[in-house]
Amino acid sequence: MGLHRWWQVTLLTLSLFLSCLVGGSQSYYDHESLDDFLCKQANKETERPRTGVVYNVSLPSNFTGMEVSVVRLHRFSLWSRGMNYSFFSLPPRILPQPNEKRITILFENLGNWSSHYFNVPNYTIVAPVFGVMAYNSSEKVLVDEKINFTTHGDPIRIRFPHVGQHGKNDTPICAEFSAGELVKFKNMTEPYVCEVYSQGHYTLVVPSFPSPKEPNxxxxxxxxxxxxxxxxxxxxxxxxxxxxxxxxxxxxxxxxxxxxxxxxxxxxxxxxxxxxxxxxxxxxxxxxxxxxxxx
The missing domain is CATH 1.20.5 (Single alpha-helices involved in coiled-coils or other helix-helix interfaces)
Incomplete structure (x- = not known):
């Protein structure tokens, strides 16, 4: 591990530790800092990436349980064919903004770290937080600046295979984490499937208070x-x-x-x-x- 990489990991770990001390048990880590770290880690792990190939990003041992993958696509390929990977289904007719020639998709599965980075007041997270983010790319740099993309056809489908226990009368709902910690809710289209139209982080939640039909x-x-x-x-x-x-x-x-x-x-x-x-x-x-x- 290089000195620069070790310094980044040390700073991130130290910031997480200080956040926990200051905020107590209810503190939550900064997910934007995490995204920046994951992008730098992806660039270091994939020095000569091939277009269309999915690469799993290796993470330090203190991030055990988190899974990150990246893939670089041509704009025309994403528009004409879309892409299916793991728990994500990207349909055709997705257009990056600005209209870059190459686009890198970063897939995140925060796993057991989900509740450390995201919080939904009055709700309990019952599934891992999945993230799908878009970045512009070049031949030298796999992950560069963050960009947006829009869907002009079918929505993006995210399937949650690992769902925690919840009340029989409490049906999970989709939660989208937007900028400014704003949470948007939407009903599932299928059991444990959410349909979205933009990049971001998503999960399933249930109300924290007991259901009136089911005794505590x-x-x-x-x-x-x-x-x-x-x-x-x-x-x-x-x-x-x-x-x-x-x-x-x-x-x-x-x-x-x-x-x-x-x-x-x-x-x-x-x-x-x-x-x-x-x-x-x-x-x-x-x-x-x-x-x-x-x-």
Whole structure:
């Protein structure tokens, strides 16, 4: 790695670190600085690019998870045939402004870095942020100054294959990040497909607040715990009451058995009684027959 390249990477990393310290957990990095860095990186990685060939741009290890590709096209080729690459479908009849002879398309997939560079208030990003940017190009410089392009036919189609979990009743919508951090929303034309008419960065979002048709999982868990504790208490109290009733029934049955024995004893010979604990038992006060001594 050259000294100049190392210096650029160091400055960008330092700026990201300082932004995180100043802004806290809610800070977001500057995506325009990222675009400039990616353009310089693309020029360094592709010294002798061929027209019509897609090149994957190597990034430093601290940008793991981000994917960037570039391709240089002739103006006539982009106008007549368009281009399909990865998750992007560029239709024919795209015209660069100004009308350059060669145009370079930069494809970005920010991956797990998406939420670090882009934020949608009151919405949650559920798909990677994809970017498609146009630059003028020459034989010596692959990526030069940023330009615009307009579509005079079908729209550009962006397909999002990796979509995070979201509520069953929350249908994602397309979000376009324009200049000045302005976000534009648009419904999907097909499941996880957005149609756009200009360059920029795009993703899918859902509302951050829970859908009224779908209860919050955390509140559902709290209600479940509450009813479980209440059911446990009621069951425990019921079990104690049942045990007390059984003990009372056993004690009453024992008393009835003793009373029955006393009634039976009243019909025959009288017996004395004595107590052992709470139990009253008969006791013979004299012997029935006297013993006789034999010679």
């Amino acid at each position: 999982s955390r509140s559902h868990s709290k209600r479940f715990t509450k009813w479980w504790v209440l059911g446990f208490v009621i069951g425990f109290v019921g079990l104690v009451i049942l045990v007390l009733i059984l003990l009372a029934l056993v004690k009453e049955a024992k008393k009835r058995r003793i009373r029955k024995m006393e009634r039976n004893s009243e019909g025959g010979e009288l017996f004395d009684t004595f107590w052992i604990g709470e139990t009253k038992l008969p006791s013979a006060s004299m012997l029935r027959t006297q013993p006789t001594l034999e010679n």
